[in-house]
Amino acid sequence: MRRFENHGVLITGAGRGIGEAVARRLAAEGARVLVTDVDGERASRAAESIDGAASLVCDVGDRASVDAAVAYAVERFGSLDVLVNNAYSCSPDAPLFEDEPDDHWARDLDLTLTGAFRCARAALPHLVASGRGAIVSIGSVNGEQDFGNHAYSAAKAGLASLTRTLSGHAAPRGVRVNLVAPGTIHTETWRGREANLERAAPHYPAGRVGLPDDVASAVAFLASSDAGWITGVTLPVDGGILTANVGLRDALAAPPVSAER
């Protein structure tokens, strides 16, 4: 399938991990992808191995940087048809909530939520002009339930809200806006913490954590005309973790402990 022939695509934070996998998937289906990342070396390394891709440094925390990246994509590709908001920040929680520092909260909200807003604001006129424009943002199951990381989770929940409000605004202008909410995905961000991934796997009804391609498939679907009448939704890509509580189910199904001994 080549659903993205002649499509111009901009992806943030795409120098590695899920963003890079999305770039590869859309390019394999014909897209011309601008791989952007705050880390320019990462972006150019990823783009070098992707057909038709270009790279650019873009910091989603900086309006001028975002505006320049959108302008570059339009100039280079002739149109901007798809924006993928993938860049984020996730600060570790302080052991005690009372000790959470302001700068962690501000950074996670700024890069994860406001960054996506900055990109959508800059991209929207071009997505409208495209006539088939789509925004797909990468949320998280953390936006729906408590899996730790207060500020990151609040930012991801905000992204779900922005997806809904922007979808209503953009639909009459021919642009769809959707969110993918991944569960735990094995990317470089987990390097050195592989044991945590092994411990996490049995909590997933599907029995494993996810892979970047699991997310890339869902992004490709929502960005494509196959999802032409879908807008404003949050699609969990989570091996069932938001739907089924395996630990509680098994605890309740265990044979009764006899009171008599």
Ligand SMILES: NC(=O)c1ccc[n+]([C@@H]2O[C@H](COP(=O)([O-])OP(=O)(O)OC[C@H]3O[C@@H](n4cnc5c(N)ncnc54)[C@H](O)[C@@H]3O)[C@@H](O)[C@H]2O)c1
């Ligand atoms: N990996 C997971 O377990 C998981 C789970 C749920 C959701 N997600 C979401 O998926 C997305 C990607 O996750 P990942 O694991 O691939 O991340 P990653 O850390 O492997 O890669 C993120 C990339 O974003 C770049 N980046 C950081 N700050 C930036 C900024 N200010 N501007 C532009 N780029 C910036 C980094 O340089 C890096 O290359 C994120 O939105 C994340 O919240 C990941």
